[in-house]
Amino acid sequence: MEHAEFNKDLLKFLDSSPTPWHAVSTMKDRLDAAGFVELDEKDDWSLASAQGYYVIRNGSSIVAFRTGQRDVTTSGIRMVGAHTDSPCLKVKPNPEVRRKGFFQLGVEVYGGVLLNPWFDRDLSLAGRVTVLDEAGEVRDSLINFRKPVAFIPSLAIHLDREANSNRTVNPQTDLPPVLMQVPEGDSTSFADLLRQQIATESGLKVRKVLGYELSFYDAREASFVGLRDEFIASARLDNLLSCYIGLQSLLTASRDEAALLVCNDHEEVGSMSAEGAQGPFLSSVLDRWCGAGRARAIARSMMISADNAHGIHPNYMDRHDENHGPLLNQGPVIKINHNQRYATNSRSAAVYRHISDELGLPHQSFVVRSDMGCGSTIGPITAGNLGVTTLDIGVPQFGMHSIRELIGTEDGYTLFRVLTEFMQREQVL
Template sequence: MEHQSFNQQLLDFLHQSPTPWHAVQQMTRRLDAAGFVALEEADTWQLAPGQGYYVVRNGSSLVAFRSGRQAPETAGIRMVGAHSDSPCLKVKPNPELQRKGYLQLGVEVYGGVLLNPWFDRDLSLAGRVSVVDQDGKLSDVLVDFRKAVAYIPSLAIHLDREANNSRSINPQKDLPPVLMQVGEDEEVCFHDLLAEQVRREHPTLSFDRILGYEMSFYDAQPPAVVGLRDEFVASARLDNLLSCFIGLEALLAADGEQPSLFVCNDHEEVGSQSAEGAQGPFLASVVERWCGAEVMPRAISRSMMISADNAHGVHPNFADRHDENHGPLLNRGPVIKVNHNQRYATNSRSAALYRHLSDELGLPHQTFVVRSDMACGSTIGPITAGTLGVTTLDIGVPQWGMHSIRETAGVEDGVTLYRVLEAFMNRPQVN
């Protein structure tokens, strides 16, 4: 797949995936179209060699795998992992704030959000809503307002002369977005506004009331290819939906001869400690049911996980924030991420395999190590390695503006990583 086609499909995926639930919905549609079979965790599984399967938990995490025509205990499993969540602003349970004739919503900061870029942006709302019908039956639906429905205005420089020098952001006070103007005696309930949207998007759904929701604000500006020479992709949620797209496409492109798997976990941005997060039992449970409890340790010993999560590309205005010998550049190849304190799970063997695959294909790669005087971030890589005991590599596409409302990556790097992961999925021996 050449990079123009790859990036157009990526932009479409990003645009249709404002939340983890929407991202997983998009991925399951791709899997269904490719002939993968949906499995329910509550059911008994009967798996056939050479078939594709997928399992969804909480609607926001997914494990998809090809059973392969080779046995997992002899061939090992080629695994790729990513995460479906991104830092954002989530609506509180009782969010209504009516002040000075404006309706605002209280928000909770999810993950390590870079807050300043959220001001003066066109914001929309999306998420999952739980409803109950007149018979007491509960159901979940996805909602996406799609248009700009909210705004967080900056305070004018005339009213804060130090804004460019020392302004700090109070999430409780400064971040509630403005939705609309309201009359002096008008009382507006967010549940009512949300119910109207549910009815617009799901006109055949009959429900009595809303009992819960998980709604997030997101940037309403569509993803785009930018740059005078179209060198960059700019979008919300590149961290880490870009890796989700790459991992899924690599699995779909695999020939199915070797056992292969793609996992997309929710809640990485807040520590992964949840039923569907990487610290939970989801992946291990699927692998055990696939292989069998007795066979699983043998399969894992011959397997490898590639944890794909974006890397910090050198910012030309802040080049000194990188180690001078480890400053990845956009459009110069995916980045092998190394941290000997195990914030990344890469070791010499897993890095060597990636370099070998990449070199065989004639594709570029880079290496990142954080400055020795700075703290290092982490990924699902060390968590998965520790949970499964699987050899793991941490790698990612270099980007700017990580955890901003709009991030930037190179148009070449995503398709480069896709090509190497496709080769990895088809490789007869991985460990």
């Protein structure tokens, strides 16, 4: 895949993946098209050599892998990890709010959301709805309104003279989006709106809405930005960018070596779930693939945890260590923290640097300022669960956890090229 094609396809992937369920569905379609075979955790597995497989849990996490030509216990596995979720506003179970003829929905803040950018945006709504259909069966249905359906209006500065100097956001009272105006006495429920949307999208006739997991998102599509188109702006770059890079690397790499991609849900809230990185999902897949030889396979394996990094912001340069300020379009960032907020060690970093140098590609390093706290990733969690040598790396970006984020057009493709080579290397450790 060439550079320009890679970025154009990335934009399509981002736009088709407004929620973790849609992201996994998009990845499933691409894996199916590439000849990968879906596995069901309830069934027996019979795995062939040099074949691609994938497993989905909860519809929002996925493990995809190629078995390779050799015995996995002696070849090891080249693993890449990312996460499907992003900070957002999720609809509450009993969300309807009617005030002065406005129909609004109560929302819950998911993850470490940068709240101010959510105001005055065209918002759409997507996610998973669990319903009882006309045949009396409980079914899941994905919905995506696709068009702007909601708005969170700011309070005018005339009514809040300190808005530019002392503004705070109360998530309970300030964030319910406005969806429409309704006449007095209107009894339209949110469940009614969901039933109508499901019928429109899939033709499914719903007897009752039993539950849902729905998120508001920025309705504006991903786009190239800059006088020379050197940036990409989009929602959910953290961390759908890494999901896309990992997927394209797995699909592009040769079938000779055992390689795996895991994209977990719930990283933004700690990863403790059945399908999160602290849960047993990946470990269960490896048990069934490797059997009694799992420990030997892990000892020969390496995990690259890909999650975006903080690029040095030209307006806030003092927020970075003076020797570790990653620049956009100057290469992926090796993330290091000796307190194990990142899982990188000198050996795993060396593996990446060596491959990158062989390909003539740039790379950078990041260490958080010693007087600031450090975020984390699925890297240390996965390393601790599996006992696998792990590297934390990511594309540098601006506006992390905002409703719209910014990356350079060069860095994603650079990481794709290195991960593709990593996944097809005969020996990585």
